[in-house]
Amino acid sequence: MRIIKAAAVLVFILVLIASAGVFYIDRIVTVVLEKKYDLGISYKGCSKNFSGEFTFKDLSVASNATGMGIFSGTAKIKPSLKDKKVLLDFALTDGKFLKKSAAGPVQYDTLTALVSAPFSSEWRYKKISGQVEPTDNGMKINNFEAVSDEIRLSLNGELFGNGDIRTKVVIYFASELTAKIPPEFAAMLLTSEQNGWKSLSVNLTGNPNKPAIQVSSKAFRLSIKAVEM
Numbered sequence: 001m002r003i004i005k006a007a008a009v010l011v012f013i014l015v016l017i018a019s020a021g022v023f024y025i026d027r028i029v030t031v032v033l034e035k036k037y038d039l040g041i042s043y044k045g046c047s048k049n050f051s052g053e054f055t056f057k058d059l060s061v062a063s064n065a066t067g068m069g070i071f072s073g074t075a076k077i078k079p080s081l082k083d084k085k086v087l088l089d090f091a092l093t094d095g096k097f098l099k100k101s102a103a104g105p106v107q108y109d110t111l112t113a114l115v116s117a118p119f120s121s122e123w124r125y126k127k128i129s130g131q132v133e134p135t136d137n138g139m140k141i142n143n144f145e146a147v148s149d150e151i152r153l154s155l156n157g158e159l160f161g162n163g164d165i166r167t168k169v170v171i172y173f174a175s176e177l178t179a180k181i182p183p184e185f186a187a188m189l190l191t192s193e194q195n196g197w198k199s200l201s202v203n204l205t206g207n208p209n210k211p212a213i214q215v216s217s218k219a220f221r222l223s224i225k226a227v228e229m
Contacts, residue, residue, distance in 0.1 A: 038063065038064045038065050039061060039062065039063060039064060040060070040061075040062045040063075040064055040069070041060070041061050041062075042058075042059075042060045043056045043057060043058055043059040043060070043075075044057040044058040045057040045058075051078070052078060052079065053076055053077070053078040054076070054077045054078070055074060055075070055076050056072070056074070056075040056076075056077070057073070057074060058071075058072075058073060059071070059072050059075045059092075060072075060098070062098050067098075067099055068097070068098065068099055068119075069097070069098035069099075070092075070095065070096070070097055070098060070128075071095060071096050071097075071098055072092035072093065072094065072095040072128070073093055073094030073095070074092070074093045074094065075090065075091075075092045075095075076090065076091045076092075077089070077090050078090075085133065085134055086134065087131055087132070087133050088131065088132045088133075089129075089130075089131045090128075090129060090130060090131070090132070091127065091128075091129045092125075092127070092128040092129065093126065093127055093128075094124065094125075094126070095124075095125045095127075095128040095146070096121055096123060096124050096125060097118075097119045097120065097121055097123075098121055099120075099121050105122075106120045106122055108177065108180045108181040108182075109181070109182055109185065111189070114171065114181070114189070114200055115169065115171065115200070115202055117151065117171065117173075117177075118146060118151055118152075118153040118171055123148050123150065123151055124148060125146045125147060125148045126147050126148060126149075127145070127146070127147045128144075128145070128146045128147075129143070129144070129145050130142060130143050130144035130145060130155075131143055135158065137160055137161050137162075138158055138159045138160040138161050139158070139159050140156075140157070140158045140159075141155060141156065141157055141158070141159070141167075142156060143156065144156065149174065150173075150174045150176065150177055151171070151172065151173060151174065151177060152171070152172040152197075153169070153170075153171055153172075154169070154170040154171075154172075155167060155168070155169050155170075156168050157169075157204075164205075164206055164207055165204060165205065165206070165207075166204075166205045167203070167204050167205075168201070168202075168203050169201070169202045169203075169204065170199055170200070170201050170202075171199065171200045171202075172193060172197050172198070172199045173190070173197065173198050173199070173200070174196070174197055175196035175197070175198075178190065178196075178197075178198045186198065
């Protein structure tokens, strides 16, 4: 799905901006990235501690073309080296996804709406964390997690240089949100979790413009190939 790929790419670029602080040229790199990826980037400050971790205040990254972006009150990025690869761990607090135009209320009555729900600007996430790992033909997003009181998102996957994606997404809905999902729809798609939460597990593969989707639950497994999203 395009919205998932866009979100993952924005996180990747956000991490690139922070890691640029290694060379103390974050402002120069910001300008380069803005031009290369057609982005709007802003932050109020950048600092580095002795462990090599960088902290950005009020960091905002948004695509000028799509209007989609991500904001973090505090963004902490830490590079590390493993098997000659630079891994970038990130932890964002007080974060949210951004959209250029005001969106209406979040909908819960279609599969597309449910998968898109965590990316609404309505949610304020206490924590958004994960790891970016470069690969020979793209990048991996490892252990991506976004946590709020009403909704949680877990994502692991890979973005390839040709634009394809391969991701596993699990979305957790609190009881006040599952009450808004049509009962028959919820019974078919959602799995019961602890403390009244319910989850939706989705595998997305292929091109985001026309992905193959696999929905998994305890009751059934549904595969849909080459659908418009």
